[in-house]
Structures are given as C-alpha cells and as structure tokens.
Amino acid sequence: MSSPMSRVASARRRRLTGPTAARYIAPGMGTDREIREQLEEAAQGGARPAKAQAALAQVPRLFEELAALEEQLTRATVDAESTLQAAARHLVSAGGKRVRPTVTLLACGACGGNMADAIPFGVAAELTHSATLLHDDVIDDGPTRRGLPASRVIWGNTVSVLAGDWLLTRSLEITAAHPASARALPALLATMRRLVEGEVKQLSLRGGFRATERDYFQVIEGKTASLFGWACAAGGWAAGREGAMPAALARFGEGVGTAFQLVDDALDYAADPAKLGKRLGADLVEGKATLPLIRALEAEPALRERLAPIADGADPTDDLCLQVIDAVRRSGGVEAARALAREHTRTALAALEVLPDGPHRRALVGSAVALTERAF
Helix, strand or coil, X not given: CCCHHHHHHHHHHHHCCCCCXXXXXXXXXXXXXXXXXXXXXXXXXXXXXHHHHHHHHCCCCHHHHHHHHHHHHHHCCCCCCHHHHHHHHHHHCCCCCCHHHHHHHHHHHHCCCCHHHHHHHHHHHHHHHHHHHHHHHHHHCCCEECCEECHHHHHCHHHHHHHHHHHHHHHHHHHHCCXXXXXXXXXXXXXXXXXXXXXXXXXHHCCCCCCCHHHHHHHHHHHHHHHHHHHHHHHHHHXXXXXXXXXXHHHHHHXXXXXXXXXXHHHHHHCCHHHHCCCCCHHHHCCCCCHHHHHHHHHCCCHHHHHHHHHCCCCXXXXXXXXXXXXXXXXXXXXXXXXXHHHHHHHHHHHHHHCCCCHHHHHHHHHHHHHHHCCC
16 A cells, blocks of 8 residues: 555645646846846836845846856856756756855855856855756656756656755865865855755655744745855855854845745745746645745635645646635735845845945845845
8 A cells, every 4th residue: 555655745746737836937147148138127017126236236247147147157067977967057057046156156246246256156155956856856746947848757766866066066066176175165055954854844744734933934044045044154264264254144144045935935825826937826736835825824724624635646627726716815924924034134134234335235135135025
C-alpha cells in the first residue's frame, strides 16, 4: 500500500502537467540597455517607481558592472562536463531578476568599495540561487522555469540534480578564490546548510495544511532570507570591511529576503496573473500553506475540510482553488502578509543606518521598497 506522502507526490506530478500547472515567466538579461530596462520595469511595480528608478540611475557604473557579471556567469560553467553545462546554462542564461547579485554590488559600493571587486560574490550568490531552483524543480516536478521547459524536462531529474550540485560546488570554489574568502566562505557554507534545512522543513509540512506561522517563517528564513543576507554581507567583505558594516548588511538582506517572500506569497492570491507570471493559487496546487492561507484557516476552520482532498493527494479543481482564494481574501491574509512585509522592510532599512549616505545606500533602500511593493 502506498504511503500518504507517495500518493501526494504522485498526485502533484499529475497536477503540475495538467491545466492547473503554474507557468513561470522570466525575461533574459544581457546588454546594459536590457539590464536597465528590466530594473526599471521591476521598479514600476513599486509604490514609488520614480524614486526607485532615480536611485538606480545615480549609482555610477551599476549597469556596466551588471553586464560584466553576466559575462562571469557564463564563464563560470565553461569547464563543466558538457551535459551538466547545458543543463546549468539553460537555467542561468534564461535570465531572472538578478536581485541577489545586484544587492551584492550595491552593498560593496555602500561600504566604499569598488563594485567590480564584488562581482565574484555576486556570481556565487546567483549560482547558489540557480542551484536551488534546479533542485526545486525536481522536488516539485516543475514543468517550466522562467518561461522555458525546466532543465529536468529536457535532461531528466538526475542530470538536473547533479547540475545543481555542480553549481553549488562552483559557487564555493569562486568564493574560496576571493581575497575576502576567510569571512565569506564559512558564511556561505552556513547559508547552504540553512537552505537545505529550510527545504526539508517545507517538504515535511507540504500537503497537510497544518503549518503554523512559526513553521512558515522558519521555512522562508532558511530558503529565502539566508541567501539574501549572505549576498549583502558579501558585498561588505568584498569592500574590505569587517564587523559592524557586514553584520548590518546581513540583517538588511535577511529582512529584505523575508519581505520578498511574504510579497511573493501574497501575490499568489492577489496579483494580476499576467504580471505575476504564474497562475493564481499555484502554492495551493503544490500543497504549500503560506501565510495568507494560514491566516484564512485560522479565520475559517471549516476551510480545512475543503482542503482535505488535496492533503490526501486529489487533484484540486479550479472551483476549489477559487473558493480558497476567496476565503484568503475575506480573511485579510493578503493584507496581513503585505503588512508583515513592510514591517520587515522597515527593520531592514534601519540596519542600513550604520552605512554612510550615498547613491549605493539610497539604491539599496529603493530596491527594498520596490521589492516590497511590487505588483500591488
């Protein structure tokens, strides 16, 4: 007899290839002009797009250094075995927001450093993030990623997992070769451990819809906030700083990372699907109880009975998804997630007060606000 977990996994494989599958869309990045356009487009989703755009435009050489980072991302996989290289480059070259390496460069500049010195750490942050996506798509049986077939669909689960492992190894190698490796490498190892622990925690909770808010924050602090924190602190280490500045940047990054995930989870129940890049209720389809749904279950305990078939591995109908989305909105779960995101953003911004004022710090502030308010 199959276990409940295996039945849920089997059902999720069916769901994610059917009409209720989420569709991810992410534009590519390349030239300075394309990078500038994408950052400005992201800023347009914020509450104060003009201020966010102005802050980015005031950072000297930001777009040139981001273009150099793109080149380094390609070079990072040049010595990989051909199949691993193809699977890894398929994802990395598909683009993405590049939020983590961008804050690495800005953090370096805010500490008085040369942003070019932080490019290797930005590459390491993006490769680590890409590795987690390769692994997530295997765990979730994800059919697409960034608007393209997922690597696992083209090369299979085994290659996709190994490509993710290879990217993690490459990230560590790049970090170990940096002059600031004494600080950055142990911190990256600790971050990778937190990433894995967050993923395992999420898997243990999936499908049953029994997660508490404490469980939820443990997951996002491990899966999302930890890498944001390392990416920001690494910028300080690249600038030759130790002590207060990198520590403050780590707090800033973790706060922004937490806010980023809260907003993502709120958008899953409230956004315009065309802007979100995936179908509303995708987290529900995958059996994830995020904060908006947790709040709805607290407000309407009877809702849990309607979710029982999903917990048992049944394919959720569109009608059920719409009922749950309506319940989440009635409960104020979306607004609660947004409010908590703003609270974490305020705490993150307070951490930056130890850094001197300047265009890089102002760009970090603008980026944090834009990420918190995007698409609402």
